[in-house]
Amino acid sequence: MSSLKRFLATVSLYAVAPIGVIGLWWAAASLVDSSFFPEPQAAFTSLIRAFGFETFRESVAVTLRTLSIAFALSASIGLLVGLLAGTSRKLQTLLSPILHMLNAVPKIVFFPIFLLILGLNETSRVVFAVFSGTFIVMIVVMSATSNLAPRYYKLIDVYRLNRLTAWRMVIFPALLPHMLSALRLCLAFTFIGLIIAELLSGTYGLGGEILGRMRLVKLGEITGIVGLIVMIAVVPVMLLRGIEEKVRKKYAPSPGRT
């Protein structure tokens, strides 16, 4: 019973902010009463109506497919390079400033170069999304691996674990919370990169759908699509955050047992 109560309390806590935002939106739209400011229900019905068209469903599928491919690529490249750089001092010294610099530059300005090299197709959008999301994984995983507490290495020495067992039983569980945190950021940045790429390409995915409707001044439908994009961005990131917290609780060392 107490766990059910806790669950309900958490759910209601999570629900307050979206309900508040929708309430404010509805109140403001009713107050303004203009076709340039659609009410939430108008945006929602427009979105449902848009799902009736096959082209729109295809665009949603294109965005989700491209996001999945790009996320899988940027996460695996980022994890691999981050782990390699984190375990080698020399590689870290060489890569760390480069990765920090690449992470700080505004990647959007490079999109036309991707278009020139790869063409106006799905490949350029995937590669640009990977470019947007992979560096943050490399940085987080590299710094987590290189800053792993010495007690873990002592543990490996004491139990005389071989390399594989040490990685499986000590190092990987210790790195797991950081990896999940990196994956959460990676998903967010990859999706932002993808939406920018779709907006600039103009005809593909949900970004293309928004641009198409902008020319037709269909504000209700645009608002509905923006809501869908926000949902695609927020829900997986929140799920990853939940898993991250559970893993952190499971693997984080208890205070005083250092």
Added chain:
Amino acid sequence: MLVARSRLLTWLTQNVMRHMGVIAMFLVLIALIEVGARTEVFGAHVLVPSADMVRGMIDIMGAGDGWEKSILPTVSATLAASALAIPFGVMIGALLWWSSGVRKVCEPYLVVLPAIPVFALYPMFIIVFGQSNTALILTGALLGVVPMLTQTLTGLDSLPPYIERLGRVYGLTWLQRARMLFLPAISGALTTGLRVCTAYAAVGVVASEMVLSSRGLGHFIGVSYDRFDLKGMYGAILVVLLGIAIIYGVIGLIERQLEYREGVGR
């Protein structure tokens, strides 16, 4: 004179050694660009020699037209977006710190705020406000407000409890406490927020200009791409990168000065 020269030499050697990776990357990048532009690897329709890129940048920065139609509109929109994002970010951050109820409700969503693709709102702003600076500024401001908010909250969370007690002991009003105690105490976090906020606002403005605009550096990049004017496109990209580097450099310098002053104070 000799001492000064040897100090300069030591400083140069230390910096070159420290940034060996970045210097090596730049050299490799320039070599790749040269090889790519002059051979069949990419060809002249994708890459231009690095000297042409720099020339393109100088052309934009040297021409009055380049300033008037490209650089100044982007800079002014970025400044306006930052001017909007900074006070809003600070105020929302302070509200979340001050009210535990509001924070409890908003906390689960703070972590997902950076994940929201704000750029998707730009077409909406264009319909509502027209193809004007307002749409650009709003997009830039929405992108910039998140780092400002999170940095303000981080700074206020890390305040030592004696700061608040000090305010109460001296009978300061809330405004006086904010001005005389809290703001100076979180100045480090605020400058970090300022740096990221301004850079994000600039990215938001340039990206929006690339999507749809009739002026600005983003528009220039888009138009140059459409016309296959690669020299102009790469030149404008270099101008944007230089601008972001200047933002990071100048605010980073202020940050270091503040850190130094805090150190001296201690």
